[in-house]
Amino acid sequence: MTVTDNPVASFHDNDQHPVGFGRMLRKEDPRLIRGKGNFVDDVQLPGMLHLAILRSPYAHAKILGIDVSAAQAHPNVVAVITGADLAEQGLAWMPTLSNDVQAVLATDKVRFQHQEVAFVVAEDRYSARDALELIVVDYEPIDPVMDVRKALEPDAPVIRDDLDGKTDNHCFDWETGDAAATDAAFAKADVVVTEDIVYPRVHPAPMETCGAVANVDQISGQLTLWCTSQAPHAHRTVYALVAGLPEHKIRVIAPDIGGGFGNKVPIYPGYVCAIVASLVIGKPVKWMEDRTENLVSTGFARDYVMRGEIAATSDGKILAVRTNVLADHGAFNGTAAPVKYPAGFFGVFTGSYDLEAAYCNMTAVYTNKAPGGVAYACSFRITEAVYLVERIVDCLAHELDMDPAELRIKNFIQPDQFPYTTKTGWVYDSGNYEPAMRKAMDMIGYDELRREQAEKRERGELMGIGIAFFTEAVGAGPRKDMDILGLGMADGCELRMHPTGKGVLRLSVKTQGQGHETTFAQIVSEELGIPPEDLEVVHGDTDNTPFGLGTYGSRSTPVSGAAAALVARKVRDKAQIIASGMLEVSVADLEWMKGSFQVKGDPEKSVTIQDIAMKAHGAGDLPEGVEGGLEAQICYNPENLTYPFGAYICVVDIDPGTAHVTVRRFVAVDDCGTQINPMIIEGQVHGGLTDGVGMALMEIIEFDELGNCLGGSFMDYLIPTALEVPDWETGHTVTPSPHHPIGAKGIGESATVGSPPAVVNAVIDALKPFGVRHADMPLTPSRVWETMQGNHTPPI
Amino acid sequence: MQVTMTVNGEEVTKEIEGRLLLVHFIRDHLGLTGTHWGCDTSNCGTCVVLMDDEPVKSCTVLAAMAGGRQVRTVEGLEVDGVLDPVQEGFMQCHGLQCGFCTPGMMLTARALLDDNPDPTEHEIREAISGQICRCTGYSTIVRSVQWAANAESESPVTVGGAS
Ligand code: FES
Ligand code: FES
Numbered sequence: 001m002t003v004t005d006n007p008v009a010s011f012h013d014n015d016q017h018p019v020g021f022g023r024m025l026r027k028e029d030p031r032l033i034r035g036k037g038n039f040v041d042d043v044q045l046p047g048m049l050h051l052a053i054l055r056s057p058y059a060h061a062k063i064l065g066i067d068v069s070a071a072q073a074h075p076n077v078v079a080v081i082t083g084a085d086l087a088e089q090g091l092a093w094m095p096t097l098s099n100d101v102q103a104v105l106a107t108d109k110v111r112f113q114h115q116e117v118a119f120v121v122a123e124d125r126y127s128a129r130d131a132l133e134l135i136v137v138d139y140e141p142i143d144p145v146m147d148v149r150k151a152l153e154p155d156a157p158v159i160r161d162d163l164d165g166k167t168d169n170h171c172f173d174w175e176t177g178d179a180a181a182t183d184a185a186f187a188k189a190d191v192v193v194t195e196d197i198v199y200p201r202v203h204p205a206p207m208e209t210c211g212a213v214a215n216v217d218q219i220s221g222q223l224t225l226w227c228t229s230q231a232p233h234a235h236r237t238v239y240a241l242v243a244g245l246p247e248h249k250i251r252v253i254a255p256d257i258g259g260g261f262g263n264k265v266p267i268y269p270g271y272v273c274a275i276v277a278s279l280v281i282g283k284p285v286k287w288m289e290d291r292t293e294n295l296v297s298t299g300f301a302r303d304y305v306m307r308g309e310i311a312a313t314s315d316g317k318i319l320a321v322r323t324n325v326l327a328d329h330g331a332f333n334g335t336a337a338p339v340k341y342p343a344g345f346f347g348v349f350t351g352s353y354d355l356e357a358a359y360c361n362m363t364a365v366y367t368n369k370a371p372g373g374v375a376y377a378c379s380f381r382i383t384e385a386v387y388l389v390e391r392i393v394d395c396l397a398h399e400l401d402m403d404p405a406e407l408r409i410k411n412f413i414q415p416d417q418f419p420y421t422t423k424t425g426w427v428y429d430s431g432n433y434e435p436a437m438r439k440a441m442d443m444i445g446y447d448e449l450r451r452e453q454a455e456k457r458e459r460g461e462l463m464g465i466g467i468a469f470f471t472e473a474v475g476a477g478p479r480k481d482m483d484i485l486g487l488g489m490a491d492g493c494e495l496r497m498h499p500t501g502k503g504v505l506r507l508s509v510k511t512q513g514q515g516h517e518t519t520f521a522q523i524v525s526e527e528l529g530i531p532p533e534d535l536e537v538v539h540g541d542t543d544n545t546p547f548g549l550g551t552y553g554s555r556s557t558p559v560s561g562a563a564a565a566l567v568a569r570k571v572r573d574k575a576q577i578i579a580s581g582m583l584e585v586s587v588a589d590l591e592w593m594k595g596s597f598q599v600k601g602d603p604e605k606s607v608t609i610q611d612i613a614m615k616a617h618g619a620g621d622l623p624e625g626v627e628g629g630l631e632a633q634i635c636y637n638p639e640n641l642t643y644p645f646g647a648y649i650c651v652v653d654i655d656p657g658t659a660h661v662t663v664r665r666f667v668a669v670d671d672c673g674t675q676i677n678p679m680i681i682e683g684q685v686h687g688g689l690t691d692g693v694g695m696a697l698m699e700i701i702e703f704d705e706l707g708n709c710l711g712g713s714f715m716d717y718l719i720p721t722a723l724e725v726p727d728w729e730t731g732h733t734v735t736p737s738p739h740h741p742i743g744a745k746g747i748g749e750s751a752t753v754g755s756p757p758a759v760v761n762a763v764i765d766a767l768k769p770f771g772v773r774h775a776d777m778p779l780t781p782s783r784v785w786e787t788m789q790g791n792h793t794p795p796i
Numbered sequence: 797m798q799v800t801m802t803v804n805g806e807e808v809t810k811e812i813e814g815r816l817l818l819v820h821f822i823r824d825h826l827g828l829t830g831t832h833w834g835c836d837t838s839n840c841g842t843c844v845v846l847m848d849d850e851p852v853k854s855c856t857v858l859a860a861m862a863g864g865r866q867v868r869t870v871e872g873l874e875v876d877g878v879l880d881p882v883q884e885g886f887m888q889c890h891g892l893q894c895g896f897c898t899p900g901m902m903l904t905a906r907a908l909l910d911d912n913p914d915p916t917e918h919e920i921r922e923a924i925s926g927q928i929c930r931c932t933g934y935s936t937i938v939r940s941v942q943w944a945a946n947a948e949s950e951s952p953v954t955v956g957g958a959s
Binding site: 025026028029030032033034035036037038039041042044125126205206207208209256257258259261290291292512513514515679680682683684685686687688689690713714715719721722723725727728 | 813815816820823824827828829830831832833834835836837839840842869870871873874879883886887888890892893894895896897898899902917920921922924925926927928929930931932933934935936937938
């Protein structure tokens with residue numbers, strides 16, 4: 001293959017230029033390594049103004065009055081807008097992705113610390129911030145509801161008195177599975193283990209914070225919004241519905257995005273404020289939040305208080321799992337999940353095991369904390385589900401004094417049971433679990449590590465080996481079941497071939513670092529046999545891409561990846577008809593040779609896809625009924641979710657004097673079905689493993705009883721640096737998805753989902769000599785120390 | 797006030813507010829948006845540039861303090877169309893995903909290799925430990941820097957060099 005038009009190509013090795021799948025250097029890198037990316041804050045427009053948001057210092061307080069006069073008098077200030085101003089336009093409230101409402105700017109009262117109260121638009125960044133200091137707000141504090149366990153007490157202050165007839169802090173109830181069958185399984189069990197397990201509130205904290213530049217053309221009424229959005233099409237439709245702007249006059253551009261992890265799925269008040277400001281003032285307006293604003297007000301994750309119960313026979317056959325969950329949804333239910341799934345996909349808490357029964361009931365409540373709920377690469381709450389089941393299975397191993405690997409292997413769903421319907425109704429598409437588990441054990445040298453651990457225990461040294469085996473459910477999803485705000489979760493894709501055989505592929509999904517420009521070109525390359533360099537991938541611009549719901553929940557490859565393969569096949573089908581005319585044979589006499597059609601049995605007679613593209617656009621007749629041009633469009637509605645899985649093993653050492661945990665090794669064996677670009681897959685896994693170490697050992701968004709957020713900066717919200725994580729060791733098995741056109745399953749969130757229990761299980765294993773069976777995340781030195789002393793306290 | 801400094805080899809003079817941070821000077825006044833901003837507390841390192849060949853967090857330096865100094869940003873890594881080996885290493889070893897931390901990481905790596913052409917894995921990790929990457933998990937960043945170290949030891953021509 002030759003590549004002539006890409007100046008960067010000379011840096012690439014040939015083996016990194018596959019046609020189709022394989023390791024290939026990324027098409028997005030040449031601009032990013034030169035500092036020539038285009039992130040939202042890089043957008044500079046002539047006359048652009050800057051917006052800053054005033055936030056509440058209280059978690060719960062009535063707003064008695066706001067005096068903006070001094071701020072308005074600031075020489076560089078153009079406008080100061082409060083909730084009352086927005087209310088006049090009917091814009092003070094907006095819908096959340098869970099059909100709740102959220103205040104754009106507070107009018108009646110504030111419901112979480114740092115809630116948006118007013119905004120300033122000024123000539124420059126610094127003046128906008130200065131003017132915030134000049135706004136005087138008269139608050140009357142109300143007792144905040146910070147303890148999720150007390151939110152439903154009869155005398156708890158009612159947070160959502162904006163909702164008609166609301167007299168308590170109840171958000172929703174949800175259940176899944178069969179309660180009676182589960183009770184019966186528990187009744188006959190030899191062993192029942194119960195553990196209270198908390199998954200504390202954490203935050204995705206992408207390195208780029210959220211922001212937007214809004215530009216409303218005063219004459220055409222066209223709104224262009226550059227925005228940190230993982231779902232530009234969904235955002236555009238919501239703006240149309242909320243603000244009453246005509247949808248065809250809205251163009252949402254998500255340019256380069258500095259990490260998302262679910263944080264950039266919701267619509268935040270700041271985006272709406274920027275749009276309103278540009279509408280009102282008639283100039284482009286930029287809003288970029290600072291790091292504190294990002295941590296304290298945007299989509300958090302988790303905050304589940306769970307009771308896990310597991311029932312088994314004395315020889316380690318797991319019969320049933322039961323759980324009761326108290327879910328803290330913060331002040332507004334901003335969960336981004338398919339409408340029929342208020343608890344996301346938590347229903348997969350049955351894990352990778354063949355059970356007789358399972359049951360979950362959940363109560364969700366409002367508290368005076370920031371809204372959000374589904375973020376941080378959680379695959380719609382599968383993070384919580386996997387953590388629960390993998391922790392409770394380890395508790396069972398502890399009670400039975402069984403090796404945790406052996407216990408898992410004994411209970412795995414067997415390969416011949418797929419497709420497997422779980423006791424909560426999920427249809428796992430394919431799996432072959434034991435080889436993945438054995439591979440991880442081989443890679444890490446499991447038996448040798450257990451020997452080393454035994455020796456160390458003799459000497460009083462604390463070493464732990466933790467295992468987690470997870471099954472994910474990704475690629476939401478089939479439109480019969482899944483929609484967000486009424487928008488079905490199908491995704492579009494368009495492929496247009498140019499006369500010379502190059503092409504442009506337009507996607508509805510949007511990379512935030514996952515490398516879509518590369519992998520999607522590889523998918524089409526595999527289908528059409530043309531070099532990926534010959535394909536331009538366009539995404540993140542609603543004017544130039546087909547409709548679809550965006551990138552989160554590891555859905556890009558399962559949904560849009562399928563669309564890309566199918567749209568290429570559609571192009572290929574047309575190409576075959578054109579080729580039959582060119583070679584003067586029937587369509588059935590042609591054979592596809594990955595890049596050309598050849599007359600069966602006559603290798604001399606063939607035409608390349610490039611020849612066909614030229615013919616499609618060129619002079620001369622085409623076969624009867626064939627239009628000119630070579631392009632296709634598709635909207636892919638997935639038949640089912642895909643179910644990637646993996647086996648993770650973590651080794652930790654704990655300093656008995658300081659209780660400091662060091663992650664010594666981590667082996668991750670992932671199975672995401674067919675691999676498109678192993679280099680990118682490895683990178684996705686590495687990132688997720690680091691998240692897992694972060695959550696297990698250091699990350700937490702805590703609050704004091706007054707509602708002050710204690711995790712509002714990178715001084716307090718600790719994220720692993722290069723010194724806190726080991727050199728990752730990864731492996732894979734390949735079990736293709738039977739219903740995905742190329743058999744791919746998605747990998748973006750697997751490691752974030754699977755790694756926290758592996759790290760925690762390793763720490764608990766190290767603490768076995770202290771009789772410890774459970775301790776909650778984050779396992780900071782102080783919590784580990786307290787646990788060693790028998791004083792474990794949950795974080796919430 | 798007026799400040800004059802050399803940025804990527806070119807002298808610039810601008811009228812600025814005394815409180816202006818170097819990161820905003822570089823991004824908003826010079827339009828060099830490859831240098832990023834990611835936190836309020838000097839923890840993330842997305843803003844790292846070289847000042848007289850030393851990595852500094854440009855969010856923690858006033859533009860005025862850079863007066864008379866040599867500042868090098870990511871845009872100054874490639875010289876005369878030739879990428880710095882560190883840039884090439886990041887591409888070859890998948891040292892970046894979203895690319896937001898990458899300019900800062902590469903500049904720290906450049907300073908490390910200028911100082912220590914053959915760093916150990918631990919030395920690389922230590923050098924970048926004041927910076928956060930939320931995407932890569934660091935192993936591929938370490939490999940990228942090692943790639944650059946190897947490339948430089950194989951062809952010891954200074955590619956790029958201090959500006
Ligand atoms: S912006 Fe975070 S350290 Fe400078
Ligand atoms: S590549 Fe995204 S933060 Fe480092």
